[in-house]
Amino acid sequence: MTSPAASQDDDIRRAARLLLSARYVMALTGAGISVESGIPPFRGPGGLWTKYGEPPMNGYQLFLQDPKKAWEERLSPKGPSKILWQTLGEAQPNAGHLAFVELERMGVLRSLITQNVDNLHKRAGSKNLIEIHGNYTLIRCIACNVRYPGSEAPLHDLPPRCPKCDGVLKSDTVSFGEPIPPDALDKCYSETQLSDCFIVAGTSATVYPAASFPLAVKQKGGAMIEVNLYESEITPLCDISLRGPSAEIMPKLVTAIKEFRQ
């Protein structure tokens, strides 16, 4: 009988071979990889919403009704928002983020869709990155979709206005009820069309539309590799499931790929 550790090593080698034989590898990451950098999740044990209650599901409508008030709340955050802003400011990319960067530099990973808004993939150095739920360090014009660094928001008059088109500026973070910005969504679709293999890490892939991309690749005969602490709804669909934190599994995967290439 093989030990669980030996069988996981086998699975990591199988995953490495699968990634090397694929034509266009993509990845989808979610909250699990952020939690490993100390950012609290929203749901589940220790989750901000579990502790403080769910935020209103019509956040975008509330923003549109009164953008000035939404900006005032953003500029002096309270309760869970305050905790989140503090933790986001202090968080550092972890070994999982860095492994994705290395996979991209090695030419194995072609693009990465993240559901996380924490800027950590970008800070780690990922290049072909789609932040499908936005990036908390950016603000976005809800009219023309141009993004600006948050520090450049003209705050003398709230809500701040787009220097290009005078549209209302909003946090780039996608609110409840807000459509996914069309540029991000279009890129997800066009990249996914090229893909034949997805790594799904730190997410149970149940939030749509993000979840639909690895599932679409799987449905057209591609492969899906899961990296997650727990079994999830997509586990039965995965070719290989690697149980553990991304910060531990992803670097092992990088090492295994390098060994095959030698």
Ligand SMILES: [Zn+2]
């Ligand atoms: Zn604009």
